[in-house]
Amino acid sequence: MLGGTTEASALARALAAHPGYDVLLSLAGRTEKPSPQPVPTRIGGFGGADGLAAFLRQGQFDLLVDATHPFAARMSQNATEAVAKTGIPAFCLRRAPWIAQQGDNWRHVASIQDAVAALGRSHRRVFLAIGRQEAYRAETAQQHFYLIRSVDPVDPQIVLTNARYILDRGPFDVESETALLQEHRIDAVITKNSGGAATYAKIAAARALGIEVIMVSRAAAPAMPAVETVEAALATINHLLPPG
């Protein structure tokens, strides 16, 4: 299983309880202290689609589950190619995107770069809630204040004249997200449309405070069968691969 998400860990937990399955969970190694996992793990890239295909053959795996984050596009593309090369059954576990509700003030953009550009020329106070990997994109718009939240420190450091960095790991609740937006007088939130409950509170808080959300859309879904919930993933595994 390709992981790095809450859903991957939950699915791993459910499978660990089944003596009929041997599960290996693969993590990219992006977080300095990954949460403890209920199954054996391996960490680090495979060396592209060919590397993953070779890894799958060598390990004689019967099934590949792509349970990576909806924005881990490269990994999902590699998984699709590796599956085509090896013929190993596979499916993708991808949580549903968030959908705007009444009261939401969202602007949809295709990338973080576009999100930063969409802030406009005049000074804004921005909550950049996109993780650390692409926070450097804010460097192109120095006229704004940025509140940058990530699990680990942004590294390499980025050069922003007006920024505040906070380290925190979800899940977050609406009360504390509302207080955070108010404390920093935020008037725009930049987020990826990750979906799921763990980081939704900032969206609800922005709605309550009437703050604009610049929502980065997902790239096209990977070309393999997909389910949206851990329960559906378990049912698919049971169907494709009854416990040995």
Ligand SMILES: NC(=O)c1ccc[n+]([C@@H]2O[C@H](COP(=O)([O-])OP(=O)(O)OC[C@H]3O[C@@H](n4cnc5c(N)ncnc54)[C@H](OP(=O)(O)O)[C@@H]3O)[C@@H](O)[C@H]2O)c1
């Ligand atoms: N992007 C996000 O917003 C986000 C948020 C939360 C968690 N995550 C998790 O963090 C991981 C990395 O995300 P990303 O955006 O950097 O992905 P990415 O850009 O799609 O992946 C870049 C490269 O990292 C390696 N990689 C990615 N996921 C891996 C995994 N689960 N196991 C082994 N190698 C992996 C692969 O290297 P090789 O080509 O060498 O195999 C891949 O080509 C993912 O597992 C994802 O679930 C991402």
